[in-house]
Amino acid sequence: MSVKQRGTKRSVESSKTSPVSKKAKLEESSDDVSSESESESESDSQTDDSDSEKESEDELDNIENDIKDDSEISNDKTNDHADAEYTGDSSENKQTSKEKHEEQKKLLAERKLKRKSGIEVQRIKRLWERLRVKNPPMPKEVRDKLCDEIWSLCEGVIGDLVLKHDASRVVQTLVKYCSKERRDAICLALKSNYYNLATSAYGKYLLIKLLHYGSKESRELILSELHGKLRKLMRHREGAYVVEDMYVLYATAKQKQQMIKEFWGSEYAFFRNAGEEKTIVEVCNESAEKRKLIASNLQGTIKASVEKGSTGFQILHAAMGEYIQIFEGQEVRDFIEMLQDQVAELVHTPEGCDVACTIIARATAKERKAILRGLKEHAVTLVKNEYGQMVLQVIFMTVDDTVLVNKTFSHEFKEIINLIIANRFSRRPFIYLLNGLDKSYFSPLVLKDIQKYMEASKETSKKDQDVRRKEILKNYIPLFYEAINNDPYTLLAENMGAQFSLELLLNNDFPELVDEPRKKLLSSIIDSIKGDLEKEDHLLSKPFTSRLLKTLIQGGKWNNKEKKIVKVEGLEEYVGVSFAKQVAEELFDDGQDKDALKMWISNNQGAFVIVSLLDSLGKDSNFGKKVKKSGKFIKKQDESNKGAHLLANVLSL
Structure with missing residues (x-):
């Protein structure tokens, strides 16, 4: 009877064999001991490791494990007593068992020494x-x-x-x-x-x-x-992890390129310099046969790895990135079908993000429905990820079924909207909803990638992009106002939160939905900047707060190309002169306006805000006259107070 090794697959005993206790197994002769392979995770491809020396060593390892287990049992008096009661062993039989146990230990030690x-x-x-x-x-x-x-x-x-x-x-x-x-x-x-x-x-x-x-x-x-064995290793349970670590952590850029090219086919696996300095597109353009062969090899490697559960590997994402550059026709449909339920495994790497965005852009309505169903439970992780947020944005920009998009993600995001809008990565898809592809938030490289996905989606996305954007925004804009109004100070104290609040206030897509929330938020901003400016935690101690105030007071953003303020149409009731009047009244017309005004003038950022108030209200307004009365105080300000010096120039002091 064979000794069963812990941690390995156990041999299946005949159903007719009666159960035998572990001690009884140890009484069998050690010559009858047989075991399975030393490694429980050896690949199916390694079937030739059957030399007699290794089998002997494995036998010893199995015997050693069972001897250790039996030793633990023997040293526990309670277990010994219970075992004796159960089996009916006499003290004489127990002694015999101990003697055999010692003999086996001695035999094991001798055999270990005889090993190579x-x-x-x-x-x-x-x-x-x-x-x-x-x-x-x-x-x-x-x-x-x-x-x-x-x-x-x-x-x-x-x-x-x-x-x-x-x-x-x-x-x-x-x-x-x-x-x-x-x-x-x-x-x-x-x-x-x-x-x-x-x-x-x-x-x-x-x-x-x-x-x-x-x-x-x-x-x-x-x-x-x-080199030359990577495709085989990617199909191996243990080897796949080694290849992944080599690619992600230790290979240079050139070595990574060589590793990926090995997946193109045998020619590139055998000759390390084959196809050097050429992209996969350039190689495939040389002949249709070469494209077909490379596509077939890549598809085979990807499919085998996905079936092995390696979808999350970055090296596999890189191989997929090569494949999506050359696949066509039915290959596209087969590739999307293979991955539509596993897109969540791709979004954490730059290569995987590119693959995910491409298949979403090129997917049909039915395929997109399956993709969104697979992403739903990963929605929070998706939006917070550096690369995953791009996938969400491409969904916002390409999926025509906006009802499905809102149904998939709204409930998942509702409880964490306040965290989303203050995060540098997760806010980007929602900045797009508010303000489109603003170059202030999207780099030229990102815009180039987005344009690539938009081109790829033309065959399957029929709805106008701006219509799609507004249909999704309508669902989220009340949530944005609710999140900020619930805790305005916390979000306005963060650069990202302040920027998002500004874009939200300057958006005029749904005025009927946000009239009251907008007024409430503007009042909350003014309330948040009241108080002593010298305090370390005052909002005006942050440079982005003064930018927020100045933009709202001016009623629009500064256009560097045109060198002027571009005002937002339709928001005159909320921002611009109306907001400037509200700020001047609430901050400087409370009976202590003189002291409050001096405090703001002596603060560098505060002085810049006063300059914007004068630009909006005019130097001859009541507020302008009050500021002029503080002319001597303004001129006395230190050289470091650049805002006060600008204010003096504006007033021609």
């Missing part, structure tokens, strides 16, 4: 137990000495150690603490073993350590040896 490099392994492990101690910290000279001793024992037999679960950890520790020269020596000693390490459940950790701590030359050695 068995004596060295035992000595290495004893030194390793000392080397890996972290507390108390070990002196460097002691650690270096231990490293030297371990290396002297490992040298020449390191290839026999790295695939074993215990000995591999020894080499990992050695790599971590030894010198650069010794790491390079270890890399050279393991040459021609890197594929085996990458596909080993234990060896892969050593390979990652070598990449992490190794030199530039060592990494190049490892990548060179694995």
Whole structure:
């Protein structure tokens, strides 16, 4: 009867076999012991690891595990007593079991020593137990000495150690603490073993350590040896993680390009310089046969990796990014069908974001419905992500079924609107809803990408873009006002929150929906800037607050190209002169206007706000006359108060 190893697949016993206790199993002869592979996660492709020496070592590992388990049972008197009652063993039988247990331990120790490099392994492990101690910290000279001793024992037999679960950890520790020269020596000693390490459940950790701590030359050695095997590794359960780490963390830009080109086909896997300096589009334009072959190879690699559960890997996203540049016809439909339920796995990387945006842009109405259904539970993560927010914006700009869009995301965003509008990434799709593709918020590179997706969506998106934008905005604009009015000071104290509040107040798409909320928010802004300007937490201590006030007082934004203020039409009732009057009355006409005015003039940012009030209300207005009366005070201001000096120039003092 075979001893079952914990942590591995258990052999299925015949249904007719009666259950046997663990102690009874240990009484069987150790010669009858058989076990499964040392690694529980070996790939199906590795079916040739059946040499007799490894089987013998695996047997010993299984016996050792069961002996340890039985030892724990034997040392527990309560369990011994309960076991004796259950089995009806006499004390004589228990003694016999202990004797057999000791015999098995002795046999195991003898067999371990007979293993290949068995004596060295035992000595290495004893030194390793000392080397890996972290507390108390070990002196460097002691650690270096231990490293030297371990290396002297490992040298020449390191290839026999790295695939074993215990000995591999020894080499990992050695790599971590030894010198650069010794790491390079270890890399050279393991040459021609890197594929085996990458596909080993234990060896892969050593390979990652070598990449992490190794030199530039060592990494190049490892990548060179694995070149040509990446497609095979991507289909391997263990190897896929090694390839991902190599690509994301350790490969240079040129090495990344070579790794991706390997997925194009055998020619590029065999010849590292094949297609050098050419993009996939340029190569595919050379002939239709070449395009078809490369597309087929990429599609096969992507499909196999997705089926293996590797959809979230960045290297796979990069391969998909190559494929979407050349796929056509039915290939587009097949690709979208394969990924429509897994778009959420793509949005956390720049390459994956590009893929997700492309398939959303090119998807049909039915395919988009499936994509949105898969994104619903990930809505919050999507909008907060640096790249995911772009995916949400492309959805806003391409999906004609705006009812479905609102139904998918509104409920998920409702409770966190206040967080969304104050975040540098998550606010961007909603800035688009308020103000379109304003160049103040979208860089030329982002606008170029968006234009690419808009071109791709022309076949499937029929609704006018501005109509689509307003239909979605109508659902969100009341939520924006509600979130800011509930806690105006907190949001206005943040640069992002203040910017969003300004765009919200200057939007005039739905005046009938936001008349009262807009008035309330404008009053809240004035209330928030009252008080002593010298206080550290006063809103005017933030430069963006003065920009917010000046824009509202002027009734529009400064156009640098035209060198003038572009006023927003239809908002005269709320901003511009009307808001300037409200600010002047509430801040400076309360019976203490003289002191309040001096306090604002002596504050640099406050003085700039007063200049904008004069521009809006006029120097001859009642407010302008009050400011002129403080002319002497204005002239006395320090050179650092640039706002006061500008104010003096405006008043011709």
